[in-house]
Amino acid sequence: MTPADHQAPLEAQIAQWRGYLRHRRAIYSADIEELEGHLRDQVAALTEAGLAGDEAFLVAVKRMGSLDALSRDFAREHSERLWKQLVIPSDAAGGPAATTRTEMAVVLALAVAAALAIKMPALFDIPFAEGNEAFYARNLSLFVFPLLTAYFAWKRGTSAAIRIRLAVPFAAAAVFANIFPFGSGSDTGILTALHLPIALWLAVGIAYVGGRWVRNERRMDFVRFSGELCIYYVLIALGGGVLTGLTIMMFNAIAVDAEWVAQQWLIPCGAMGAVIVGSWLVEAKQSVVENMAPVLTRLFTPLFTIVLIVFLAIMAWTRNPIDIGREVLIVFDLLLVLVVGLVLYAVSARDPQASPDLFDRLQLLLVVSALMVDAVALWAIATRISEFGLTPNRVAALGENLILLVNLTGSAWLYVRFLRGDAPFSRLETWQVAYLPVYSAWAALVVIAFPPLFGSQ
């Protein structure tokens, strides 16, 4: 054998060993280089002493110590590394620092753009102040979602054709949010404000998956992303609240009124920028720590199940009918959305290969009790419509309840089949992610069709 024959497998072995090291979070790429240099020196010395290439490699690796022990020693010395990656993971992944820096610059630019976007209408005589709440509510998602979509289009490197197609829904949304002469306090105007973000979130999702809304796993990733973003957003909002409160109080102490700064700039700009920054954080820490949404799901699934069952029992016992007003409709919709969310996140975090356990039974119980509550609510809405006729609110609520009813029925059916061992868990997953566009389609329908149908006053 020539020396070259020795070299090729050795290089492959070293590359593989390096690959294993790279998966250890406590070991950075610079350390890997240092360790690799050591390994090569050792191999060279052993080969010189007469060992064959692969023997020398095995001995050298053995002397280095087990990967677990090595990674533990590094973690003990660099415990901060396990935490720091929550913000900047690229070092650990061995990625070049330049890309991280570019991404940070892009994120900052987009966040600033989002913050400025919400101040744009003020230039056209629509200040962020009393009297314009309805305008801002309807257009809220349009200030930041296009920028978020741009971020993902940039990050995933989507083609120009897809980028143009991604721009279409936003252009259409801008038209439909503003073309109708909505009166103040108009029902359809409020419905537009509530439904437009749901419709547009699908466009963000398509950008998130890189333009191809095909593979189930990628769609599930988007579901996970949405959940994590919610949590991050709430955390950032809490910090922002503290910042705002302290700012106002500090300036009050020196008799300077800072409240208008907070109301005009700090809160609206911060709220927009936080969407971008939150998304970036979720992207950055992806797969580094256990995700939060599934943990919350596990915590709240039993609690919501209990509440729903107690509610149904007490309603049956007292025979009190549901008093259908707008608030009640919203409460029931929210409740059902929450249940679907709980199911969705439980599904997203579950190992599809695992066999049924107690938690799956609990999920089924939750779905079935939600179905019953949904049926009661639907019946109440239907009665109301037959007695007092159609209003945009009632039709919207009816549609949403029906959509959720179908989803929950499908979930319950698939859960039963899964628990009986008739169908794999992945069927449930497929069902849930395949259903996602339905929500957006309905929301788009409400935005587009309701104002002409029911009037915009």
Next chain:
Amino acid sequence: MDLGKDLVAASATPLVLAILADGDSYGYAIIKRVTELSNGHLRWTDGMLYPVLHRLERQGLVAARWRASENGRKRKYYRITKAGRAQLAAQRERWHVVDQALRGIWMKVCET
């Protein structure tokens, strides 16, 4: 001879500092030197040395620099600092105390 984990760990710092006081060096060479000095009795798992070096670096006892080695690869060389020399002196005194105490009692035990 198995020296035991604690003794190996305790002797690592003074050994590394002393070797570096003798001249700048890098991980592989340090380990080779330790093996030579102990006639092969003191066997470290190679990977264990690096967290120790990084700790000393963080404590400011050694300084590190990447330099090209003779085979063209980059190599991280370590150099002892002023604080490191002070620490080495302190360590030496400590080990001297232990050594004295052990010697004293062993002479007696062996004589009887």
